Amino acid sequence: HSVVRMGTEGAYPPYNFINDAGQVDGFERELGDELCKRAELTCEWVTNEWDSIIPNLVSGNYDTIIAGMSITAERDEVIDFTQNYTQPDPSAYLVMAGNEGVALEGAVIAAQTNTIQASFVAEMGATLLEFASPDETIAAVRNGEADAVLADKSFLTPIADEGGDLVMLEREELIGGGVGMGLRESDGELKEKFNAAIQSMKDDGSLNTLIAKWEIGAAF
Amino acid sequence: MCTDPSQLDQFSWLACYLTTPKHMALYWSVGTVLSLLAITAPAALLFGFGGATSARSRITPLRWFGKGYIAIVRGVPDIAFFLFFVIALDQGFEWIRHQVKCPDWPDPIRQGNDFIVCAAAKMPLGTAPQWVHETYGFFLAVLTFAIVFGAFAANVLYGAMRSVPHAQLETAAAYGMTPRQTFWRILVPQMWVYALPGLGNLWMVLIKATPLLFLLGVEDIVYWARELGGAKTARFTDYPHADWRMWYFFGLLVFYLLFTRVSEVVLDRLMKRLTHGQATVGGEAQRKAA
Amino acid sequence: MSCWETLADYGLRSLGYGERLLPRDELTICQQVVLIGSGMLWNIYFGVLSVIVGFMLATAVALGKASQSALWRKLSEWFIFLFRGSPLFIQFFFAYFLFLSLKSSFPAASVFTSAWSGALVVLILNTAAYSGEIFYGALMSVPKGDIEAADAYGFKGWSKFRKITWPTMLRLAWPAYTNEAIFLFHATTLVFFSGFPARQQQGDALYYASYFADKTFNPFIPYPILAGYFILLTLIIITLFGIVNRRLNRHLPQNDRPRLKLKPRLLR
Amino acid sequence: MPSTPKPTESPVIEIRDLHKRYGDLEVIKGVDVTAHRGDVVSLIGSSGSGKSTLLRCANLLEDSQKGDILFNGEPVRWSGHPRRPADPSQILRIRTNLSMVFQQFNLWAHMTILQNVMEAPVTVLGRDRDEVEAAARSYLDKVGIGDKCDVYPAQLSGGQQQRAAIARALCMEPQALLFDEPTSALDPELEQEVVKVIRELANEGRTMLIVTHDMKMAADVSDHVIFLHQGKIEEEGAPDTLFGAPKSERLQGFLASTMAV
Amino acid sequence: MPSTPKPTESPVIEIRDLHKRYGDLEVIKGVDVTAHRGDVVSLIGSSGSGKSTLLRCANLLEDSQKGDILFNGEPVRWSGHPRRPADPSQILRIRTNLSMVFQQFNLWAHMTILQNVMEAPVTVLGRDRDEVEAAARSYLDKVGIGDKCDVYPAQLSGGQQQRAAIARALCMEPQALLFDEPTSALDPELEQEVVKVIRELANEGRTMLIVTHDMKMAADVSDHVIFLHQGKIEEEGAPDTLFGAPKSERLQGFLASTMAV
Ligand SMILES: Nc1ncnc2c1ncn2[C@@H]1O[C@H](COP(=O)(O)OP(=O)(O)OP(=O)(O)O)[C@@H](O)[C@H]1O
């Protein structure tokens, strides 16, 4: 590999987002750049829409996915993952202030279409309301279409921290695994390089520093 | 001067905000959309013309091809098409290049889920700079749009060709024009009057389809509007704000309406020229108004 | 689980009958075909209703645009301009917000925040604008001799339109209108894709297709299935509209018409 | 000649000093025409002299720029600039009493011949469908195409189309008729039939304006002949005097060719 | 009469036992027509008798079901069932030597009059554009509409359209011409002009088939007149004998009305 193309979504702060300068930024940007340095690779960032992020990887349009992607058994059948670089991130509920007492099982809960949270809500028996983007799920709670929204805790925390009308519930759900980099199954060599780099960051504590800096969750 | 937004007053805050590099990307994407349209429209018309002519060809396989193209591509919603066709198209190109450039490649191309061609066959090459990748993506998008909208254009042109009064073609035949001459000299010039409303509609639909560009991997205005409009917390930006998509979408609305208006004026002029002096209600209204 | 059972369990899943949960793992082709087909029910529901209502509205709009009265003309022109001039997803976006804010002042308006009614309204207005423009264009291409003869015989208003103008207008507009109807059915896929929220995982064909694409990470199965359904639907539309077209063109001499007997046309 | 104008009655059709232009081209330059009840007025003149235009103006299908048009003494009211007829209900009243046979026939292409003939009496005049059908069939028989009731215009020969157009006009049973070259596509035999029909109509008290290139027919059926030349009336009068002793040089020249053969 | 057929030369147009039906309606029931170089053959007959259809078959615009059509002795080759002309290049060769003036004129609506006239000579015959333009203008002058070069057909009066159609046919300078009622929309004066043109053309050696309702014109220009009745030739002969002493009862009746006036 002369150049390793890193595919990300660019719409999932704090993991990855587009900053004011129009560049990919966030926890994974810093992490990725550091990993490339340690593995002595030249890296290039590209953004791709979430829905087709895996098909484009296996088709060879970029070489890794580094997009806050939880390691799941389903995904692992199609692609390979490096070891996780975050602890599993719990999902949390966000409701209107004053509505903390809502009985979640009978409530209307918003989630982004085709996410692990959406399946979870469908299974727990609450009324699921699916929106195309995470912003809309938050808006749905604000305007009363939904009682609560279920999403990754690290995504909801900054919103709840704003101190506005929305508050986070105590209750959390452990749905996903930890997050890792996705690679083609035929690309074992690259996977080993990144695994080694991640391990070295875990070992010298620099990964924990990054996790703390971006408030991603628990440290290793 | 834009370094600390919290110190700025309303107006200069806005001035700074609207000139962040991220906004520049939004403005730049306007150009992307416009150039996509400028290239796609004639390409789709060409595909459509080819489709329509082959659909009425006397050579049977060609006719089947034309009719199959019109029926099948027209039958699939454009989103569904975009969601898998571009990847297929890209793989198709790489597969062909692979056959040509690396004929003695030992490994299979399909390994499980992976699609792997030799490095020399990659489109574009792995070493190519980012702009080549973007241009290639843009080219794929143009091609896909042209194939999809070409099918609709083919249908419109096919219908228009059949709307030309038979007597007009018969006369041409009587004057010894070959089918080819009749086609180019009588049918094609007369069909535009019948085709233009349909083509105009198609153009309007094409303009409105540009938000699908993101599905093809091209970052278009709608992508940037969504991105910029979404609620921003102070942690990730110097310019935090609530959900502003309303405003950005309103901007998009204005952009699309303006663009439509300009298109309408141009189409109107064209139609005026085409109906000039014709014995139709439109020609008559024009004459009475003069 | 046999494919028949799958059909029984998921055939009406999009309407909320049958299995409560979508299949999660070991997704079979059969499940994909059945569920995406189940989603088609929504596309058909949206398409058929908006074609019917939109047709009537479009006729009115075309007449409005051709009318002598400046008020009607301006109204129709602006209506057409607004709906033809903006992408459907922006219309969905604003309509949804509008319905939400209506809901807070008139609770009765709350039905419109659900897709089955709110998106339908948007689709009707959208197709009325596009078809209205097509009809207006056809209206302008009606041979002037026909109209003159009608004028000369004292036809006026509705009867002149109904008896003389309308049949010819329809005949001229029909190919383009067929296109528009197809576009409309295709546009129904946007309802849940970027418009209204899906409740209880009850969505249209594209909703289920992308559900499967997301679960299997393989776009090459669910989307072609979706495409197959839509090709079928489109062929049905083309056939139905073709029957009408033949009726509208029945007065043309035989050799102006497609020779159906010699070469059966399966495709158009 | 069947009927003489009664001076106490106002003329059915009266045109006073009519002017009409297409863009810069002035086509009618001040023409007066008067036709009383039962009158047959023929318009002759060379091609492009404005005959069809005059008929079309009389029927209010074209807007004229100057001059008056009166029906049964009632002037058409105008408004606006350029002027247009002001009162739609007046236009309608006039047109339902006035049927036209067009030079290009203008049959409605999407209706069968019978439907073409029945359409206006049923929808416009609101007459009983069965009665109208009987009448339509008898008119179609009268012009000799009773067997073509159920075919579409595109399947007829030129002469058959023209006869269908005549039947359509007759079936309205109007007060006045405007014929634009009603026999151009007909053979002499059928022409005689049409002449007979015109005479009958005049006897019934209907008023007719006929544009024709057939001088014999003009001489044969008219009470009054008008010779148009380049948008002006060059000469007019009773057919005997006009054809017998033409005064203007242009008319003499025009008629010479008829006699020459 | 200008020219007499030379028996050594094969006829320019020859039709033998032609049959044609539309669906169940048999329109031409075995007709023979022969026209040599410089011949003018007139077709008369009542409306709907199949005259236009015969011309259209002669031009191969309609497929006939039986019988032969020959040009300069060369028979049209047929193939298939129902039969159609087999050889496109033959059709083309025939048509470029054969111009037609249609009963409904059929001017191309999207071209100005001048373009209408120039189109075929330039594109089909490949003649020089400037030369053709000069010729076209002179033909348009000849039929008296030289001032209408740059307007569209819809802006012309009926007679002007007909003259444009005639000019278009003349400008091809073909071996043979088919005229379908070429003077139906023309006044007697212009009709005389057309008659003059036809005589000139005959003198130049061109062959003509003319459908007409004008018996005087038929008598005046033709070498041979054919009376069609219900798709069959009822009687034919030199104009003098045919008009002077018609044998068949049908023809006598047909001609009676011409004389009656
Ligand atoms: N396209 C058609 N389909 C069916 N019947 C037709 C068609 N064209 C003509 N006919 C019929 O064929 C017969 C002959 O028509 P044709 O046009 O040859 O008559 P014609 O002798 O030219 O009459 P005219 O003098 O009125 O022009 C008519 O009875 C007509 O109704």
Ligand SMILES: Nc1ncnc2c1ncn2[C@@H]1O[C@H](COP(=O)(O)OP(=O)(O)OP(=O)(O)O)[C@@H](O)[C@H]1O
């Ligand atoms: N729509 C039009 N636009 C411009 N000029 C027109 C239009 N219609 C007619 N004219 C012109 O007006 C003049 C008169 O036309 P009109 O049709 O009244 O003639 P006409 O006397 O009926 O002739 P014909 O005997 O040939 O039918 C002609 O010179 C014609 O070119």
Ligand SMILES: [Mg+2]
């Ligand atoms: Mg005229």
Ligand SMILES: [Mg+2]
């Ligand atoms: Mg004829």
